[in-house]
Amino acid sequence: MKLLILLTLFVALAAxxxxxxxxxxxMTENDISSKIxxxxxxxxxxxxxxxxxxGNIGLPSNFASYKALRTTNTKVLLALGGANNGKYAFSQIAASATVRATFAQNCLNVVxxxxxxxxxxDWEFxxxxxxxxxxxLHQAVKNKLGSSYLLTTAVSVGKWLLETNNVYDIPGLSxxxxxxxxxxYDMHMDEDWDLSAGVNFxxxxxxxxxxxxxxxIDYWLKGGAPASKLTLGVPFYGRTYQLSDPAKTAPGSPFLMFYQRQDSYKPSYNVYCSRFTSWTKVRDTFTLCPYMYSxxxxxxxxxxxxxIEKAKLANTYNLGGxxxxxxxxxxxxxxxxxxKWPLLKALNSGIGRAASCSGSVPVVVTTTTTQKTTTTTKSSSGTGTITTxxxxxxxxxxxxxxxxYQCAWVGYAPYIMACGSGLKWNNQAKYFTLNLITME
Known part of the structure; x- marks a missing residue:
């Protein structure tokens, strides 16, 4: 019994x-620091x-308010670059050992x-x-920061950069x-290079x-990145298109180009959630993504x-987060x-962190399969299913x-997950244990 308890505690501590x-x-230009x-x-x-x-660094707006968010359990980092800044500068910095050293020292000074x-x-790209x-460039900064400070980087998952142009030395970066x-994200959008894909996810x-x-994810893992160092990014925004024919609404339908030049092409969740009651909503069971149209x-x-479905991938691939x-x-x-914070709470919930919206229920959408037939999930051993x-x-x-399985809402489908190699679910402890305890 003592051995069993010790083993259970060991697994819990390891987890x-x-x-x-x-x-x-x-994005610090809008000060929402007090709401986070x-x-x-x-x-x-x-x-x-x-x-x-x-190699000079400029601080973002409202920097003082945001850096005050740092706590024992919440780290605060300065992100440099982004989609609209840094590509040319990073190219110039990285090409010179002298400028790399200057930039690395400036990073340490700022921290x-x-x-x-x-x-x-965030060098894009x-x-x-x-x-x-x-x-x-990353080596110069990390050597200067040392083990006392974190260095992270944001990268693409797109085939055009990963395979066609092979821009990342994955083992070296890792x-x-x-x-x-x-x-x-940004895998499809209203651009001429994506015209053949039609409206898409x-x-x-x-x-x-x-x-x-x-x-x-598979490309980065096969390329040599440790799963524990990868975090899976998800968007809290949508992508809007203008249909060529309003009667053709299925994914892949043709669209009129350059709708993105309008302000509404990339709506935030806090903007488009108000449309849930008036637009037609559909969830695709293959991509596991919803879309809506009006x-x-x-x-x-x-x-x-x-x-939640996206966050579950971090569990499936055993990613770092x-x-x-x-x-x-x-x-x-x-x-x-x-x-408040429904998507962020869902992201936490999907990886098993305690967070929920007790007063919120998902918007009912029509379910359709547009790309691939799916079947009802059944247990791989024993008997029984759980559908609602x-x-x-x-x-x-x-x-x-x-x-x-996790149930986030009554009356909806559960999220079914595997415990991991050599582990079983302890329903009393609500935790994984070694293969010595049953789920009773």
């Missing part, structure tokens, strides 16, 4: 030591500090003088001839940084053709259920329901101790 990260990017629930983030990325070709936990480099320079944040979990979360407008979006872009897009004021939740919480899967 705690490997608790997954929840990385939260926030720090318990829902293990890292907060202040986005974005600027860089120039000489130490502001009481930060580290630096995040290096060219194929900059593979070595990309790693050299050996240098503490975490690699996979920007697993911003961040599909699976896809017969084109990019997907599964493909991106008239000629078609939007790929995220909701609590799709965020999840990442969100960006906190500003969530319903932090509870405008669309009684729940009758109460909320974590439970043993019927007839199979190697699985468990």
């Amino acid at each position: 705690e030591c490997k608790a997954k990260e929840v990385v939260c990017y926030v 629930d720090k318990s829902l983030c293990t890292m907060i990325m202040l986005s974005f500090g600027t860089v120039d070709a000489y 130490q003088s502001n009481g930060l936990d580290g630096i995040d480099i 290096p060219d194929s001839n900059e593979r070595a320079n990309f790693v050299a 050996a240098t940084v503490n975490f690699i944040h996979l920007m697993a 911003n961040a599909p979990i699976s896809a017969n053709s084109g990019d997907s979360l599964n493909k991106g 008239g000629s407008q078609w939007t790929s979006y995220e909701d609590e259920q799709s965020i 999840v990442m969100s872009w960006a906190l500003n897009h969530d319903d932090y004021n509870g405008v669309c329901s009684s729940c 939740c009758t109460s909320t919480g974590y439970f043993a899967y019927p007839g199979d101790c190697t699985k468990y």
Whole structure:
């Protein structure tokens, strides 16, 4: 009995030591620092500090308010670069050992003088001839920061960059940084290069053709990145198209180009959630993503259920955690329901952290399969299935101790997960244990 207790405690402690990260990017130009629930983030990325070709660093707006979010359990890092700043500057910095050293020293100065936990480099994106320079830049910064501070980086999961142009030295980068944040979104959009895909999903979990979360994760893992260093990024925003024919609304339908030039092309969750009651909503069972349409407008979006499905991939692949872009897009004021931070709470819930929206229920959508036939999930051993939740919480899967399921809402489908190699679910402890305890 004593051995059993010790083994159970060992597994529990090991699980705690490997608790997954929840990385939260926030755009600092809007000061929502007082609204952020720090318990829902293990890292907060202040986005974005600027860089120039000489290695100088500029601090983002409202920096003082945001850096005060740092606690024992929540680290605060300065994110440098971004989609609209840094590509040219990073290229120039990385090409010179002297400028790399200057930049690295400036990173250390900023971290130490502001009481930060580290630096995040968001270079979007290096060219194929900059593979070595990309790693050299990170190495220079990490060597200067040392083990006392974190260095993380944000990267693409797109085939065009990963395979076609081979821009990342994955083993070299993995050996240098503490975490690699996979920007697993913007896979489809209203651009001429994506015209043949038609209206499509911003961040599909699976896809017969084109990019997907599964493909991106798999590439980084096969390329040599340790799963424990990868965080899976999810979007808190949608992508809107203008349909060529309002009568053709299925994914893949043709669209009119350049609708993105309008302000509404990339709506935040706190904007499009108000459309839930008036637009037609559909959930695709292959990509596990919802979309909605009204008239000629078609939007790929995220909701609590799709965020949980994405977060579950971090468990499936045993990744180091999840990442969100960006906190500003969530319903932090509870405008669309009684729940504040519904997507961030769903992201936490999906990886097993305690967070829920007790006053919120998912919007009912029509379910359809547009790409691939799916079947009802059954246990791999024993008998029994679970198709509808009758109460909320974590439970043993019927007839199979190697699985468990989570019910976030009564009356909706559960989220079924595997315990992991050599582990079984203890329904009394609501925890994994070694193969010595049953699920009774």
